[in-house]
Amino acid sequence: xxxxxxxxxxxxxxxxxxxxxxxxxxxxxxxxxxxxxxxxxxxxxxxxxxxxxxxxxxxxxxxxxxxxxxxxxxxxxxxxxxxxxxxxxxxxxxxxxxxxxxxxxxxxxxxxxxxxxxxxxxxxxxxxxxxxxxxxxxxxxxxxxxxxxxxxxxxxxxxxxxxxxxxxxxxxxxxxxxxxxxxxxxxxxxxxxxxxxxxxxxxxxxxxxxxxxxxxxxxxxxxxxxxxxxxxxxxxxxxxxxxxxxxxxxxxxxxxxxxxxxxxxxxxxxxxxxxxxxxxxxxxxxxxxxxxxxxxxxxxxxxxxxxxxxxxxxxxxxxxxxxxxxxxxxxxxxxxxxxxxxxxxxxxxxxxxxxxxxxxxxxxxxxxxxxxxxxxxxxxxxxxxxxxxxxx
Numbered sequence: 173x174x175x176x177x178x179x180x181x182x183x184x185x186x187x188x189x190x191x192x193x194x195x196x197x198x199x200x201x202x203x204x205x206x207x208x209x210x211x212x213x214x215x216x217x218x219x220x221x222x223x224x225x226x227x228x229x230x231x232x233x234x235x236x237x238x239x240x241x242x243x244x245x246x247x248x249x250x251x252x253x254x255x256x257x258x259x260x261x262x263x264x265x266x267x268x269x270x271x272x273x274x275x276x277x278x279x280x281x282x283x284x285x286x287x288x289x290x291x292x293x294x295x296x297x298x299x300x301x302x303x304x305x306x307x308x309x310x311x312x313x314x315x316x317x318x319x320x321x322x323x324x325x326x327x328x329x330x331x332x333x334x335x336x337x338x339x340x341x342x343x344x345x346x347x348x349x350x351x352x353x354x355x356x357x358x359x360x361x362x363x364x365x366x367x368x369x370x371x372x373x374x375x376x377x378x379x380x381x382x383x384x385x386x387x388x389x390x391x392x393x394x395x396x397x398x399x400x401x402x403x404x405x406x407x408x409x410x411x412x413x414x415x416x417x418x419x420x421x422x423x424x425x426x427x428x429x430x431x432x433x434x435x436x437x438x439x440x441x442x443x444x445x446x447x448x449x450x451x452x453x454x455x456x457x458x459x460x461x462x463x464x465x466x467x468x469x470x471x472x473x474x475x476x477x478x479x480x481x482x483x484x485x486x487x488x489x490x491x492x493x494x495x496x497x498x499x500x501x502x503x504x505x506x507x508x509x510x511x512x513x514x515x516x517x518x519x520x521x522x523x524x525x526x527x528x529x530x531x532x533x534x535x536x537x538x539x540x541x542x543x544x545x546x547x548x549x550x551x552x553x554x555x556x557x558x559x560x561x562x563x564x
């Protein structure tokens with residue numbers, strides 16, 4: 173096994189970091205999150221045209237680059253460093269793989285080339301727990317009966333959807349929505365995915381105020397919305413979503429590692445400049461120890477995240493992705509927390525960048541964690557704490 177990166181992978185990282193450094197500085201970031209879209213369409217166009225980022229892991233037959241999940245994760249790491257508000261996670265990591273796995277050939281040919289070109293953004297309109305990171309995927313998350321969720325009923329040759337979904341990534345701007353809904357009524361309930369255009373009649377989308385403004389969220393209300401079934405209707409959608417969860421966890425892990433690394437970098441730079449008692453605070457042994465602890469955490473999380481991305485390609489994973497995500501989120505929480513503490517009075521102010529990393533850490537745990545549940549579910553799947561008979 174060669175643990176090093178290829179020249180092509182290193183070039184992807186270098187080029188992406190340079191582009192984000194030029195186009196996604198602190199001022200550009202704040203302007204983007206304050207806009208109605210929540211991201212900079214010009215930046216997304218540049219990432220699409222110059223790097224082919226939306227189609228990085230799509231087959232060449234659909235206009236993609238044909239890369240693996242490793243390249244997707246490495247790109248996410250650089251986006252995480254800059255906290256770049258883009259539709260990358262919702263479009264490239266969540267929606268495109270589902271269309272590729274479940275869509276008919278006509279649906280793939282119609283949607284994937286536009287995704288690869290950056291002309292179409294998509295999102296998965298379903299709770300994040302459908303990715304089976306913190307629990308099994310057999311619950312009623314797609315439709316909680318009359319009280320909530322999303323229900324689908326057939327109407328002639330099409331389907332009609334009704335219900336409500338909270339906390340949809342980029343749900344207020346996505347050109348196409350992949351909506352998870354219950355079909356078959358109460359007698360034969362099953363979960364299917366449906367394609368809904370962003371401008372569909374009866375679809376109401378509202379951007380919500382999020383803790384982490386760099387990751388825009390929306391609430392969707394579907395009031396008798398016409399939809400198209402994704403695929404032929406015979407696929408095991410919950411199982412497909414669970415498999416997608418492994419890839420998504422690896423991507424999120426690398427993204428969190430990138431953010432943690434940048435938060436640590438900002439703190440180290442500040443510790444070298446800030447003086448107290450006539451000396452830089454970075455020269456104090458107590459500060460050195462705290463920063464060293466964070467460094468070890470970040471490096472350990474990076475190793476786990478890289479392994480999770482590599483393991484996506486056909487290895488038996490169990491919950492490798494969930495464990496890597498738990499370690500990465502914990503490292504980000506520690507790095508962002510120490511950044512706030514060691515920056516002193518300016519660390520939590522709106523004008524400083526480190527508060528953005530702290531909000532990313534807290535927001536990601538709310539969406540994809542928390543850390544203890546990620547680890548607990550991985551332990552349950554591995555039957556780690558089950559009593560075993562010991563024969564002497």
